[in-house]
Amino acid sequence: MNSSMTAVNELLIEAATMVNDDSLAPYRGSFKVGIDLGTADIQTVVLDENNQPLACYLDWADVVQDGVVVDYHGACLIVKDQLRRANERLGIDIEQATTSFPPGTDPRISINVVESAGIEVAGVIDEPSSVATLLKLQNAAVVDIGGGTTGTAIIENGQVVKSVDDPTGGHHITLTLAGHHHMSYEDAELLKRSDTSGEVLSIVKPVIAKMADLVKQHIAEHAPPAIYLTGGCCALQGFAKVFAAEFQDVEVIFPTQPLYLTPLAIAAFGATESVRQQRAG
Structure with missing residues (x-):
């Protein structure tokens, strides 16, 4: 860090x-x-x-x-x-x-x-470039996982060399919860935001792994030494640990208040x- x-x-x-x-x-x-x-x-x-x-x-x-x-x-x-x-x-x-x-x-x-x-x-x-600028990053990736999209910015020598967006985020976690529990989208969203037991994480791990896989594809040719996470989706209890487990050779850095x-x-x-x-x- x-x-x-x-x-x-x-x-x-x-x-x-x-x-x-x-x-x-x-x-x-x-x-x-x-x-x-x-x-x-x-x-x-x-x-x-x-x-x-x-x-x-x-x-x-x-x-x-x-x-x-x-x-x-x-x-x-x-x-x-x-x-x-x-x-x-x-x-x-x-x-x-x-x-x-x-x-x-x-x-x-x-x-x-x-x-x-x-x-x-x-x-x-x-969005991810704004975080890279604030943190004065020289060589890293910023991954902004919001409600509906995941933005990835790759920084080399202090410059953003690649910035892409994927249509996946907290919305897809909510859909997974709704399907698993046979509940409304609105109730699933409330469950996602309020869960402190780790129950949600156990259900949505495959969704998080898919997000990580998309990021892997974007950074493959650049090999940044670190990934900085941001975005409200990252606030899900245990999210950072599951996401980081997909990157054995890259440090994943998690802010105190990603939202x-x-x-x-x-x-x-x-x-x-x-x-x-x-x-x-």
Whole structure:
């Protein structure tokens, strides 16, 4: 694990403590905002100029499928509400944000939603590449396993040389659970998020192994020394251990709060774009 990952883990722990916290915390200074439109959730993260979390909002939502917004109106309403809550919590006026997209999909999809929420798009980057940038990776792979897709970025000599997306993620784990237990998709999703017994893991191991196999194919010609995991699907208890077992010669590094790593990285990317920084007060 590099030193940047250690520092970012501390930021993730801090961000997790303030998710959907509307208590007033007036802020004065420069800040930057990241908006992550995921298959299973939408998140807005506000950071100060040193990447310290100031506000973090998450709504579970089924408005995006395979990188496509299937409920445009719903997505816009959620983003607008999260921005409103962040403004009220911090006493600021958010005018711009950075957003992201799964590799291989049209970035305009996310851009349109953010602009429809009434703010300017300060920057856009594919999801795994944002994590690679935040962690200052030189030679590694980043695997972002979200609700519907698995994005893989390969970094060599500090540059992203390959970025691909596969249509598999937490959605497929939920489908497997639903079929196994003969329950509704909604009930299976709740079981997946709440399980602490390891029951879910025992059922979905083949799905995780399939995800790992896809990643193996992408990295085969590059042989990165380490894989950095991110994405909400990785938060499933025992996921990292099962995934890592498929890579005998590659170190698999797991963040403390994988659900929040990509949104935090998207927000932090705003600084690297040399965008006009927003200031409160």
